Amino acid sequence: MTAWSVNAEVLEPGWFEIPDLAEPELSDWSAEVASALRTFWGPEWNSDVESRVRSDLERAQRLRPDNANLTVAYWPPFSDLFFGVRVLSGRAPQVEQWADDGYELRSYEAQNLGAGVECISVDPILRESGSGVDIQVVVADYVFVQGPRCVTVSLDPMPVNYFVMMRSGIDQFLQSLEVFSEDGETFRGEAVDCGQVALAGDVWGLPE
Structure with missing residues (x-):
């Protein structure tokens, strides 16, 4: 039996795949991603930035979750953090569990994956050091x-402003995403019967 396979792309700069690699391919990959980020980030890039970026990339690759079918990430210019997006497959949970956990649910239609549910929670769970100001963090x-199977695209928790920055890239990724099960069947989501799922046009209250 072979693993599920996944195809996707994001054309916006700053996005990259975190593949399953070992040396010497790992070093070549970090150099390639750093080169693309250097073009995206602009003239303030220097050798110290490149060294830190490559070190962080290689550390992230070593920590890549084994159960992910695909892991990608977005790194905003000169941010200390980049944010991962993972594609996971498995047995279907009860979608209502997200509502029970405090998420707001909204229908989401993807070109290849079909009908799905966008589950978002916005919480003041981080505090800026010394400022006493809560940071609104998005978990999505x-x-x-x-049927009995499920594909979940899971985002790292992130401040609202980064979620807004990534939103068009997230949509590109989701709309391009194709998933094939271990038997080669194309996965396509079915409409979820959940009374708490809002219509796709409803407003989250997040900045556009």
């Missing part, structure tokens, strides 16, 4: 169910 999952 996109859930697609087909």
